[in-house]
Amino acid sequence: MPRNTVDLPYTRYLSPDGQLLGELPAWADDFNLLTRLYRQMVLTRLFDQKAVALQRTGRIGTYAPTLGQEAIGVAVGSLMHAEDVLVPYYRDTAVQLMRGVRMEEILLYWGGDERGSHFAEPAVAQDFPICVPIATQALHACGVASAFKIRGEHRVAVTTCGDGATSKGDFLEALNVAGAWQLPVVFVINNNQWAISVPRRIQCGAPTLAQKAIGAGFHGEQVDGNDLLAVYDRVQVALERARHGKGPVLLECVSYRLGDHTTADDATRYRPAEEVKHAWLEEPIKRLQTFMAGQGVWDERREQALIAECQGLVQRAVDNFDAAGHQAPETLMQYVYAQWPAVLGDQREWFLERAARRARGGAHE
Amino acid sequence: MSDAKVSLLEAVNLALHRAMGEDENVIVLGEDVGVNGGVFRATQGLRDSFGFKRVIDSPLAETMLGGLVIGMAAQGLKPVVEIQFMGFIYATMEHLVSHASRIRNRTRGRITCPMVLRSPMGAGIRAPEHHSESTEALFAHIPGLRVLIPSSPARAYGLLLAAIDDPDPVVFLEPTRLYRMNPQPLVDDGKRLPLDSCFTLREGSDITLISWGASVMETLQAATALAEQGVSAEVIDVACIKPLDLDTLEASVRKTGHCVIIHEAPRSCGVGAEIAASLYERALLELQAPILRVTAPDIPPPLYRLEQLYIPSVEDILHACDSVLNFA
Numbered sequence: 092m093p094r095n096t097v098d099l100p101y102t103r104y105l106s107p108d109g110q111l112l113g114e115l116p117a118w119a120d121d122f123n124l125l126t127r128l129y130r131q132m133v134l135t136r137l138f139d140q141k142a143v144a145l146q147r148t149g150r151i152g153t154y155a156p157t158l159g160q161e162a163i164g165v166a167v168g169s170l171m172h173a174e175d176v177l178v179p180y181y182r183d184t185a186v187q188l189m190r191g192v193r194m195e196e197i198l199l200y201w202g203g204d205e206r207g208s209h210f211a212e213p214a215v216a217q218d219f220p221i222c223v224p225i226a227t228q229a230l231h232a233c234g235v236a237s238a239f240k241i242r243g244e245h246r247v248a249v250t251t252c253g254d255g256a257t258s259k260g261d262f263l264e265a266l267n268v269a270g271a272w273q274l275p276v277v278f279v280i281n282n283n284q285w286a287i288s289v290p291r292r293i294q295c296g297a298p299t300l301a302q303k304a305i306g307a308g309f310h311g312e313q314v315d316g317n318d319l320l321a322v323y324d325r326v327q328v329a330l331e332r333a334r335h336g337k338g339p340v341l342l343e344c345v346s347y348r349l350g351d352h353t354t355a356d357d358a359t360r361y362r363p364a365e366e367v368k369h370a371w372l373e374e375p376i377k378r379l380q381t382f383m384a385g386q387g388v389w390d391e392r393r394e395q396a397l398i399a400e401c402q403g404l405v406q407r408a409v410d411n412f413d414a415a416g417h418q419a420p421e422t423l424m425q426y427v428y429a430q431w432p433a434v435l436g437d438q439r440e441w442f443l444e445r446a447a448r449r450a451r452g453g454a455h456e
Numbered sequence: 457m458s459d460a461k462v463s464l465l466e467a468v469n470l471a472l473h474r475a476m477g478e479d480e481n482v483i484v485l486g487e488d489v490g491v492n493g494g495v496f497r498a499t500q501g502l503r504d505s506f507g508f509k510r511v512i513d514s515p516l517a518e519t520m521l522g523g524l525v526i527g528m529a530a531q532g533l534k535p536v537v538e539i540q541f542m543g544f545i546y547a548t549m550e551h552l553v554s555h556a557s558r559i560r561n562r563t564r565g566r567i568t569c570p571m572v573l574r575s576p577m578g579a580g581i582r583a584p585e586h587h588s589e590s591t592e593a594l595f596a597h598i599p600g601l602r603v604l605i606p607s608s609p610a611r612a613y614g615l616l617l618a619a620i621d622d623p624d625p626v627v628f629l630e631p632t633r634l635y636r637m638n639p640q641p642l643v644d645d646g647k648r649l650p651l652d653s654c655f656t657l658r659e660g661s662d663i664t665l666i667s668w669g670a671s672v673m674e675t676l677q678a679a680t681a682l683a684e685q686g687v688s689a690e691v692i693d694v695a696c697i698k699p700l701d702l703d704t705l706e707a708s709v710r711k712t713g714h715c716v717i718i719h720e721a722p723r724s725c726g727v728g729a730e731i732a733a734s735l736y737e738r739a740l741l742e743l744q745a746p747i748l749r750v751t752a753p754d755i756p757p758p759l760y761r762l763e764q765l766y767i768p769s770v771e772d773i774l775h776a777c778d779s780v781l782n783f784a
Contacts, residue, residue, distance in 0.1 A: 178527070209564040219530070220562055224554045230520055231555065234527020234535075241483065241509050241533070248527070261550075264520035271515050371775050426561040429568070429623040432699040434652045 097302045101345075102325050103315035107373040108210035109381025116324050119215060122388045128319055129383060132161040132376050134401040135185040138194050141405050142201065143202075146354040151202035156352070157184040159317070159349030162375035163251075163281050165189055166322035170330055171249055177218040178232035178250040180225075181283065186251065191215045194408030199415055205426075206418065226256035229265035229278065236274035236339075247333045248276045255286025257300045263307075269339040270307035277329045278341045281316065283348035288361035316344030317375040320382075349374060420446035461639035464712030467609035468498045468574075468630060470644050471616040472536065474554060476506050478646065479534065482620060485512035486521060486538030486574075495540055495637060496576060522548025522573075526555050529571040534620055538641040539575040543586030544631065548573065549594070556625040557600030572619045572626045577605070578670050578720055580633035580767055582760040590669065590721035594729070596628045596698040602626040602651060603698040609640050609671035611695055622651060631670035638673075652696050660690035663714040663777055664730060665703060668694040671718045671768055678773035687781065697727055705731060706738045713744040716776045718768050723751040745783030748776045 104119075106112055118124065127364065141156055145151045164185020171177065176192055184197055191212035200207025200221070208220035222228035232250035256262050257280060260371045269276050280300050284291045297303065306312030310332075314325045322344055329340035347370035351358045358367075383389035424431050424439055431439055462470065475482045484502055484714040486494070490513035493500030503511040514521055539545045556569045579588035595603045604619055604626060606612035612630065613712050619626040620663055641761040657672070658679050667675040672693045679689040682757065709715045715735060732747045750768045758766055 176531075205562060205564055208562050209566050216566065217530070217568065220559075224550060227523055227550060227555060229522025230551070231530070233520070233529040234524040234529070235531055236527070237524060238531035238533050240529050260519055261523060264517045265523070267517065268515050268520050268524065381682075422564075426563075426565045427558075429560070432652045434701045434703065435699050 097305055099299055099301050100312040101314065102312070102321045103318050104320040104324070105167070105283045105318045105378055105382050107317070107378060109378045109385060111283075111382065114272045115320065118327075119320055122383075122386070124381060125379070126388065128165055128323070129376075129379050129389070130397055130401070131165045131169065131189055132185070132319065132379070133397055134404065134454045135161045135165065135188055136376060137398070138188065138405050138408070139184055142408065143350075143354060145198065145409070146201070151198055153353050153355045154201045155181045155353045156350035157182055158281060159347055159370070159374050160281055162319040162322050163279065163316045163344045163346060164377070166319055166326050167249060167279055170323065170326050171247070173214045175247045175249060175330075176232075176235045177215070177217065178193060178228045178248060179221050179381065180252050181221045181223055182253065183221060187221070190218060192218070194405065195411035195415070198408065198412040202412065204415065204418065206415070210456060219278070226259035226261040226265075227239055228252070229262050232276050233265050233268050236269070236276035237272065238274065239275050240267055245334050246275065246276075247330050249279060249330075250276065251279045251281060253291065254280060254282040254291050254294055256280075256301060257303060258294055263303070266303060266307035266341065270309045273336070273338040274334040275319065275336070276339045277326070277333050278339065279326070280341070280343045281346060282343050283316075283346045285348050285352070285358070285362065287352045287356060290362075299343060301341055301343035304339075309339045309341070311341035311343065313345055316346030317373050317378060319375055319379050323406055346375075347373065369456075387439055407453065458726060460641070462609050462632065462642045463636045463639045464606065464609045464612045465496060465498055465635040466639070467613040467642055468616060469500060470642070470757075471613045472499060472502055473505060474644065474646050475536070475620045476510065477616055478501065480510075481532060482534045482536060483510045483512065483528070484536050484538070485525070486541050487514055487516050489513060489538050494538060497740070498536065498574070498630070512781065517726070518544050518547035519551070522551035523555070524572070526551060526559065526569055526733045529569045530559070530567045534570050534572075536572045536574060536620060539573060541583075542575050542577045542589045545575050552595065552625070552627070553598055553603065557598045560624065561600060568623055569625045570572060570623045572616070572628050574628045574630065576632040576635070577629040578631045578633055579757050580670060581762045582763070583632070584657045585759060588763065590719070590752070592629055592697050593696045593721060593725060593727050596727055598698075600624065601698055602696070603629070604696055605629045605631065605669045606652070606695060607631065607669055607693050608636060609642050611649060611655065611693070613642055613644075614647060615651070615695065617646065618648040618651050621648060629669070633670040634673065641733060652699055652701055654701040655693045655695050656690065656692050656704065656708070658689065658691040658713065660688035662688045662712055663716065663781060664690045664692065664705070664708040665716050665718065665773070665777070666692050666694060667718040668697060668727075669720060671720050672747075674768060674770045674773060675718050677770045678777065681770065681774055682777060687777070689777070694727070694731070700734070702734050702738065709735050709739050710742045713742055715747045715781045716750060716773065716780055718750045718773055720752055720767055721753045723749060724754050726751055747781045748760050748780050750776045
């Protein structure tokens with residue numbers, strides 16, 4: 092019986108223990124660049140650890156850790172141009188920080204305050220806030236990319252999602268329209284093997300997630316999501332391809348979710364400790380560090396200095412977060428419409444009265 | 457400039473031409489809207505006038521359309537997307553509820569969603585299954601949206617232009633039963649009608665008849681019949697279903713002391729319930745009789761052999777008016 096098979100590229104430059112597996116692309120000779128990317132991965136991890144700690148002590152709400160996903164986010168964020176647009180999902184602390192979202196904004200968002208999605212930095216003014224309803228963001232990215240294409244702009248929309256999201260209709264409809272219209276959009280799947288408690292092998296019958304692009308008529312490939320050099324290389328190619336009108340790309344980054352799904356989850360309920368222990372041997376930061384040390388450009392002294400510097404930055408962000416205070420009740424009606432409709436004036440009135448009464452500690456509250 | 461008689465459908469088409477001519481950020485997209493001009497021909501001629509980059513035939517995927525326009529709007533375009541029939545609109549629901557209606561609020565005004573989602577609505581044209589719904593209440597429940605239903609060519613024209621101007625998302629529902637009925641003179645002058653506002657179509661002092669969509673037609677006919685019996689009925693076309701102009705409705709009911717609400721949608725949790733509850737809250741002691749509703753029952757729209765039973769008739773409205781006016 093004839094069978095259709097697909098054989099997609101899978102890129103990896105560094106072995107899990109940081110050994111070079113083949114010839115590196117020319118850009119990887121730039122050790123300043125590698126140092127900068129390494130620094131950003133470390134900063135992301137320290138920030139992530141702090142965010143989890145803040146949740147554990149009740150200072151922010153539920154948080155989705157990005158532990159083990161740093162290479163993907165840092166590579167994507169560092170390669171996007173300022174004028175590109177990121178349409179992220181909720182495990183995207185790494186890429187958001189790299190784009191210019193501030194750490195205190197991420198804390199504000201997970202700390203229950205809408206101002207966390209306002210984004211002060213002009214460079215991220217058009218980036219979407221993180222998206223909670225799974226895979227819906229893929230379609231928003233296609234809309235952004237459609238606008239670029241209609242206006243003839245050489246910009247790229249980049250959207251991210253997890254492995255579970257690829258099962259959703261929104262994701263598949265996004266791939267379809269991206270292929271039909273050859274949109275300047277790059278889909279980055281963070282295949283971290285677990286959609287909360289459902290493992291990749293029962294999520295989908297296809298051997299790779301990247302091959303979903305084939306049915307939509309464009310290029311898909313896999314990359315080792317724990318190898319920063321590999322992710323950086325393939326994201327670079329994908330972005331240039333999309334930017335120059337050569338159509339969308341689907342990049343499946345194969346990684347592992349080292350943390351719980353969120354701080355409200357307990358992954359020990361559904362996955363074996365052995366598996367997690369093994370995954371730690373493949374994690375991205377140690378891998379790049381070993382490689383850089385082997386090249387003679389990294390050592391313990393630099394590592395300690397970097398950690399101290401990053402911890403200082405994280406602490407300053409926490410201080411800013413602490414100092415942010417609460418929004419006034421009227422702000423809850425300020426942004427529902429461009430202007431609160433006059434015909435809903437009575438609702439505004441009773442709602443602000445309710446707020447004032449509670450502020451006074453009204454007898455019936 | 458012409459003041460030839462135009463139908464509601466032609467008025468929609470004129471407004472789309474006008475909006476696209478005025479603002480290059482306005483784009484039209486949907487299934488069959490380009491070469492074919494839409495299955496009802498609402499977008500006819502747009503492709504020839506404005507080209508394929510601004511009048512876009514999309515893949516057949518309504519969820520995609522609901523999500524795509526959010527990204528487009530975030531980039532400063534003003535997409536006007538057509539969903540072919542209201543029975544197919546539900547696939548856009550997640551994007552309306554979770555994104556279009558709240559992206560402004562989520563980002564504290566940083567990203568906005570100036571889009572219009574147009575869809576035919578309602579029964580009465582002997583259409584196939586899933587082509588006859590009136591589910592405006594589903595959308596009226598969503599904070600951050602506007603929901604408009606025109607019931608005349610002039611209101612279709614003026615409200616659609618206003619909807620496209622509006623910086624927030626608008627669901628614009630066009631009663632198919634009225635699409636080609638009763639053409640009226642219309643000056644294509646680009647004049648917008650106010651949003652968030654009811655339209656008093658006929659002033660009266662004895663009873664207030666509140667309606668919207670295709671049922672406005674039967675409601676006006678009922679008012680004429682009442683006048684022949686010496687009863688002066690005030691007829692208000694709500695037109696803007698969300699947010700509701702309750703002040704206008706309240707003022708009318710305070711004046712007449714009697715009220716009947718007529719809508720084609722099923723009764724329970726319909727917009728008529730919201731209006732009645734609000735009027736009781738605001739003007740209970742001015743009412744001389746309970747407010748009655750003339751609606752479809754809580755059943756799916758029937759296939760076409762029995763669909764006229766589903767739609768409120770002039771007689772049904774007169775019967776309700778009789779009960780209200782003679783309430784002891």
